[in-house]
Amino acid sequence: MDGTGRLLTRRYRAALACNACRKTKSKCDGERPACGRCARQSVECLYTQNVRDKRIERQEERRAHFALKNRVNELEARLAATSSPRQTIDEPEDRPSPAQVSNAGVSDTGSRGTNAESAVDILATGAFDHRPAAEIGYFGPTSNHALFRSLTAAMVNSGHRLTLLRQQESDRQHVPVPEPPRPRRTLLPGRTSALDRPTNEDPFPGPLTAIQWVTAFFDTVGAVLPYVNESALLREVDTAGSRLENSRTTPRSVEALLNIVFAHALIATSEADSAEPFYHRAIALVLLDEQTVCNSTLETVQALLLLGSFQQNTQRAMASLTTHALAVKTSYQLGLHSPSCYEGLGTLEKELRAKLWFAVVNQDRILSTALGRPCLIPPHYVRNDILDSLVPLQSSRTVAMPSSMESLLYFRHLTSLHEIMGITVESIYGSNIGSPSDLLPGDLTAKTIELLFRLQKWRDSISPFCILGPKSDLSTWPASRFQSERYMLLLSIYYHKTMMLASAPVLMAVLERATDYAAADDAATAGILQDASVPVLKSDLHAIREYQRIASSILRHRPAFFKSNAVWWVCNFICLTMCLHLFAIWLISILSERIPSAIGVTSSTVETLLLEALDTLKSVGGSSMMSLKAHRCLHRYIRLARVIASDSSRRQSCTTGSVGSDIFHDLQQNSLLPSGVFLWDGFPDASMTSVGDLFGQHAENDFLAATSLGVEPGASSFDATGLVFDGTI
Incomplete structure (x- = not known):
C-alpha cells in the first residue's frame, strides 16, 4: 500500500492551539485570551475553530494527483498500443459476418481491447506464429493448442503420403539450411503486467x-x-x-x-x-x-x-x-x-x-x-457429501421461485457437469499428463461412449431446466428473454463444450488414420475404428451445430449476454474448438468417403459450417489476439485443403510422386507456401506438428518480401512476424 493510505497519527492538542502556535508548530498551553507563548513574545493571540485536519486535505490532494498520474499513464499506454505497427491487424476478408451488426457490442468484451491482455497471454498466441518469439509453455491434450498441433500434423501427413515415393527414391545429400536466428522476445508497446x-x-x-x-x-x-x-x-x-x-x-x-x-x-x-x-x-x-x-x-x-x-x-x-x-x-x-x-x-x-x-x-x-x-484439485479430493450442504434440488420450476433458489439450482447442475468434465480429463486425457494416443482405439471409443452416456444421463436430470434443442427457435426470442433464460442457455453452452471435449480424441484418431500412410495398411483396425467412431462423430457434430446456433443467436439479439454473465472467455474458447473440430471433419470428408456418408454430411456442407463458425469466432473473439491469429491461420489452412481436395480426382490416375509434385507446384503458384519449401527430399516430415515447423526453413526477412506468400509491400509488421495473410482470400 502507498503511504498516502496509512492512518494519520492522533494529535489531540492540535485543535486547542492558537493560530500562531499552529503556524510554527510550537507547543501551546491554550490559555485564553492569550497563550503563554504569545504573551511572552507580545504578539496577537487568535484562536480559530478548525474542525478539519489540514493533513486530510493534503492526503486527498495526493490521492487526486496519483489518480491523475495513473490515468495519464494509462492513456499513454493505450495510445502507444494503438499507434504501434505491431497492433495493426488487417482483417482477412471484407465480407460481413452473420453477426457483424452486433459485433461492436462484443469487440470490447475484453475490457479495453488488446491493451488489456497480459504479456503471458500474448506469449501463448505464439502457437499460431511461424516462429514463436519464445517458448509458449505447456498446453496439454485438452487445449486448443493441442488440437491445432494435431490438425497441422494431419495437413503435413496428407502431403507426406503424396510424396512418399519421392522421399524413398534416393539418398542424395542435401545442403543443410541454416537455422534462422530466433528473434528476441519483446513485449508489445504499452503492455505491462x-x-x-x-x-x-x-x-x-x-x-x-x-x-x-x-x-x-x-x-x-x-x-x-x-x-x-x-x-x-x-x-x-x-x-x-x-x-x-x-x-x-x-x-x-x-x-x-x-x-x-x-x-x-x-x-x-x-x-x-x-x-x-x-x-x-x-x-x-x-x-x-x-x-x-x-x-x-x-x-x-x-x-x-x-x-x-x-x-x-x-x-x-x-x-x-x-x-x-x-x-x-x-x-x-x-x-x-x-x-x-x-x-x-x-x-x-x-x-x-x-x-x-x-x-x-x-x-x-x-x-x-x-x-x-x-488439475490442482484431483477428483478424489472432492467429496460429494459437502455438496449436500446445499439445499435439496427441486423438481419443478415455478414463477414464484426466488432468484437465489434458481441460481443455486443452476450452480448445482453446473457443478455436476464439471464433475463429468473432470472425469473426462482423467480417463481419456491422462489428467493432461499423458495423452489420448496412449489408449488403444477400442479402449478410447469405449471410454468416450461411456462418457457420452453419462452426459445424456446428466441432461435428463437437470430439472427444472433443460438443454436447448433444435426445436427451440432462438430467432424469435426477444432480447430480454436471453437474459431471463440465461441459466438454460449457460447450461446448454457448458454441455456442448463437454460433448466436444469428450469427442475430440476419437475425432483426432480418425483423422490420423485418414492421413497417416503408415496406418493405411492396417485396414481391419481402421474399419473397426471407423464403425465405432460414427456415433461419437455424430454427437460431436450435433454439439457443434447447436452451439453455433446458440452463439450466433446471442450475437444477433443480445451481444451483451457474454460479458453480463461472465462467460465471454468460455464462449470464445468453444468457438475456436468448434472451428478446429469442423476443420478436422472437413479433412476427413475430403480424404474419406465412408465416414461422411455414415454421419450424414458432405464436404461442401462441412465447409459451409466451417466458414460460418469462423465468422462466429471473429465476432465473439473481437479484439482477442488469439482469436485473430487463429482465424487467419485457419483461413490459410482452408486454402491449402482446397488445393488438396481439387487434386483428389487425379490421385487414382497418377503416380504418387508426380501427384505430390503437382500439388506442391499448385501451392506455390497460389502463393500458399514460399518458393522451395517442398522442393527437397525428406519434406514434409511427419514429425512436424506446428506452424513453426512448417515455415521454419526461412529467415525472418523472407516473409517481409512482397513475393513471399503473396503479401504486398504494405504488409504490417504483425503480418510479417505473425500470420502472413494474402488479402485475396
Missing part, C-alpha cells in the same frame, strides 16, 4: 454509487456466480462508509472483494475503462499484500474467485492461473475441502463454504481443460 501496474488511489465511491454498483453486479454476474451474498455485501458497503467517516480501516479482504465487485459491475454495464482502477486495487489488496495472503478469510476466497473470472473475461486468462492457484491454497487453508470442518456450523455458513469450495473446483476444471494443465 497487471502486477506491475500502480494501483489507483481513487477514494471509495459514495454510498449511493456503491449500492448501485452492487445491485448491478447481482443483477448480472452475481446471479451466475452465486457464492457472494447480496445482503451481506450491502452491509459491508454501509460499514465501509461508516469506517471512512470514523477514520477506521476496512479489512483488506473485504476491501478487495468490494473493489472486484465494482469492477465486474462496471464491465457488465459497458463501462470497461472505469473498471480497471478497481481491478488493479483488488490485485494489490489480495495478491500483493502479505497480510491478506496470510490472514485468509472467506472474503479472500470470494475476491480471488471473482478476480480470476474478471481476468479471464478481460483477455488475461493465462494470468488467472496465478489467482486460481492462490484460491486453491486459501481453500485448503480454510478447510473448505474437508467435511469435518463443516461440523457444528450453521446452515447458512455451511452453504456458503460449500458454494465457495465447489466454485473453486469448477474453476479448476475450466482452466484445466482450456489450458491443458493438470
